[in-house]
Amino acid sequence: MSFEKKVEQSIQEVMSVYKQIHSLPQPTLLREQHYQYLKKGLRHLSDAYECLDASRPWLCFWILHSLELLQEPIPAAVASDVCQFLARCQSPTGGFAGGPGQHAHLAPTYAAVNALCIIGTDEAYNVIDREKLLDFLWSVKQPDGSFVMHVGGEVDVRSAYCAASVASLTNILTPKLFENTTNWILSCQNWEGGLSGVPGLEAHGGYTFCGTAALVILGKEHMLDLKALLRWVVSRQMRFEGGFQGRCNKLVDGCYSFWQAGLLPLLHRALYKEGESELSQQRWMFEQQALQEYILLCCQNPTGGLLDKPGKSRDFYHTCYCLSGLSIAQHFGNMDNHYEVILGKEENRLAPTHPVYNICPEKVAQALQHFLRMPVPEVSRQPGGSGEDRPSDAAAASSSADLQS
């Protein structure tokens, strides 16, 4: 039996057991269990020991974001501990590394900045050395517009997203920094409509999200073939499972609930800006209910935490992205026009998440407010750069303002 058939069968079993137990299907988000799981993870976040993990900032982000979606408060002491830990992950030459003493890398940099913005205290904001961060971004910038993930590393489209995300949130973004980046990202869109890691490769959910979100930050998303992208991503929602696959003919995976479904809000807004008249005022262009069903019925570990698909183990990565996807599926629109579709009890409702940064919209606004008060740092690389590079406020601010206004 093929893998696909096996997955479908296991999901079928889950669904039928569920229907047997419950006369009226009322899928329930296991809030308490998830909270306990996350709390345990939180406790070890700022442990001093040298851990095997080169992803400590990621753990911070995944756990903190999951808690904010569940609307669980983060104790002040823990928040402070996390700030201090992330400060130790910051490289003396700028950017954040996977752990103390390691080299800076764009992925943990993205995670660290997001985590600090979720905490949102002055202590958190002050951890970030903006001048050095800008130096780091310059050090990984390539002449063709792309970014390597770390000095001496390889290029892929995630790096552009990580760079654009942190630069826009902390107000160190200048047009020069992202010169040619738009064209490079565009060259990653292939005939299928999705984006690949590097131009010429296969379209892939994670990379597609990163490329698209980066372009949204840069204000250039309209330059993509939006219709082709739309065709590609909607084809990635599995007709039987309800969840999303990462690529054509692959298996469903809970994490793509965010990476793929998260594209629909971005596309919706982009098409709206292009004057598309047929857009719904209430729904995203994917089956929101089916996705919620998949996540709630098939992706929850009964003792807490979320996962890829039935039979897989839980982890914080899947917990974060399953919950993020659930939030996307529950909330349509922005503060002006907000429409909710909550499958099951009202208690299943999560906080909305910002579709570009994937932290809560209030946290985005707060961070922008804080950092926009500061001048864009001058870079040593820029000859005579003072006053020349004004912050590119349009893209970043408006993308969040839209969701707020």
Place this chain on the structure above:
Amino acid sequence: MAESEEEVDVLVQRVVKDIANAFKKNPSIDEIGVIPCPEARYNRSPIVLVENKLGVESWCVKFLLPYVHNKLLLYRQRKHWLDREALVDITCTLLLLNPDFTTAWNVRKELLQCGVLNPEKDLYLGKLALTKFPKSPETWIHRRWVLQQVLNQVSTLDHNKNQQQAEAVQADAERNEQLSDRLARTLRQEMKVCSDAAGRYPSNYNAWSHRIWVLQHMARGNVKVLHDELSSMRVWVSMHVSDHSGFHYRQFLLKELIAEICKRPAHTSTSCSPQRGCSTVPEGSPCPHSRSHSNGEPSGQEAGGEEDSHADFTTVLQLFHQEMDLCSDLIQSFPGHETLWSHRRHVFYLWDQWVREHQHSCSRGSDCKLIHLTDPDPGVPEISSQSCAGQGHGVNGQKHASEPMEVDGLFLPDPHNSKRLKRGVLLPCPPTLPTELSFVSSVLGGCCNTEQRHFALAYRKWLDTVIGLQS
């Protein structure tokens, strides 16, 4: 069972040594794995070597990994010294257990750069790691770094050779031969590593991406390699009909081949000129003797621009036709696989694009007339009955709709081109919108598999909305 730190230390040192010795004893180890074994039962090494397989009993991993990991980190922080041999052994152990540990690969980069390690060692280590961790991103990334070092080495040598052109040409030619042999060998090895990894994990994005990278960097413009890959992949994809990455690789090969074929003007075989250097496997290796070895290269060997551009079109058409044929065959044999339909879309899309781009350049020669694929405009006077090969029957006896009288879009050679007629080259019928629609109809007519129906209908919708709208 609480192990004291000393005991752990002794154990780990022994294990690391045992692993190193295993490789010395058997340099042909070709696979690694963890043997599920929750407890150390006898006082013996957890390293098991059976024929060419190296196993590590699982009970020791929880001691081994953190310990060795920590040792390496301390070394990096200059808190603990390790000599070169220890570094080699420790990183080897670490990477076989956790090949995504970037720091360990970085230590090996340094060892490579100062000559302690040779590149082959790391390629071998990577190959082994991939037998257990076929996706490991860091392993593939390191592999590309190593290959880049090898390529740099080769082109440096080549450059140096050029500087002494006055001297023994014979010795240079031999060395050149060795270089390109080495490259060809390396290329073959990489293809094998990618293939194995692709077989170990379905739709292995990293393995296939690496494969593409290797061709782009080690066989750029090498039509023979592209053709060989295309033909050797036929069998593989036929056995992995859901492997989207495998089919994407074919799409890449097709695109590259066509670009190469159409790039060359009135050409003779492109030999590897000395100035260019030999850091890619030359077309008719070994260079510079390539002029006499064409190695079965396809059309394009003759001089004469018109002939050549026509031969190009024939080749391109044949390539597309063969690909569509393969696709139809698989779709019929394996109903309900989305990848196959996705592949069909792509191939048709490529063909459609190519036709649009070459409409004008094609009609430059008096030799052929290309009618737009969806253009209903007739205006086709005489049609040579020879011009459409294989038009009656496709795969599995399925009839193509394109009869000789079909006016809606045909690639027609000028029937008055006597040279061509003399050669009796029969052209396959090109894919067209109508032929594709008819393919869909025949599938729908014949199948009861719901998935297959769904994909067929979706393909038709795509043809109508995406392709149809472009005309």
